[in-house]
Amino acid sequence: MQLEILSALVCFVVTVNAAGCPLGFVHHKRSCYWFSVVKGSFAEAHAYCQYLEGHLATIESRDEDLFVRGHARRHGKAHHYWLGGTDLNIEGKWMWEGQRRFSFTNWYHRQPDNAGHREHCLEIRKHFSHYLWNDWICSHNLNFICEKKL
Numbered sequence: 001m002q003l004e005i006l007s008a009l010v011c012f013v014v015t016v017n018a019a020g021c022p023l024g025f026v027h028h029k030r031s032c033y034w035f036s037v038v039k040g041s042f043a044e045a046h047a048y049c050q051y052l053e054g055h056l057a058t059i060e061s062r063d064e065d066l067f068v069r070g071h072a073r074r075h076g077k078a079h080h081y082w083l084g085g086t087d088l089n090i091e092g093k094w095m096w097e098g099q100r101r102f103s104f105t106n107w108y109h110r111q112p113d114n115a116g117h118r119e120h121c122l123e124i125r126k127h128f129s130h131y132l133w134n135d136w137i138c139s140h141n142l143n144f145i146c147e148k149k150l
């Protein structure tokens with residue numbers, strides 16, 4: 001009986017701590033990712049990710065982009081997800097949180113287009129060739145992806 005309880009407990013702990021990611025996060029390489037089930041503006045999404053002790057996802061390589069887009073395609077329920085990039089400071093100068101310039105990009109064709117002079121936040125969109133990148137209006141309510149580095 002005691003052994004059953006112990007093995008159940010061990011099972012539970014292992015499930016929670018698989019790869020060291022928080023519950024509900026997906027592991028890939030040296031990060032954990034959370035594909036939100038709630039929506040928010042870019043600023044709200046940023047705050048949600050901070051609350052979960054992460055940050056809006058930053059895509060720094062083709063491999064990471066393939067993982068995130070692949071996961072969104074296979075398991076994602078949302079048509080849009082915020083990522084953690086903006087050109088809020090200076091129009092056309094895209095940066096990740098912490099003022100880091102983009103080292104890799106995967107924009108949909110003719111994006112970023114800064115349509116109406118009011119698109120300054122980075123989203124991935126299902127209808128743009130399966131989640132290629134687009135600049136979009138920061139106040140729109142979208143799902144989002146948080147990342148927590150291991």
Ligand SMILES: [Ca+2]
Pocket residue numbers: 087091092112114118119120121135
């Ligand atoms: Ca812009």
Ligand SMILES: [Ca+2]
Pocket residue numbers: 111112113114115119134135136
């Ligand atoms: Ca756009």
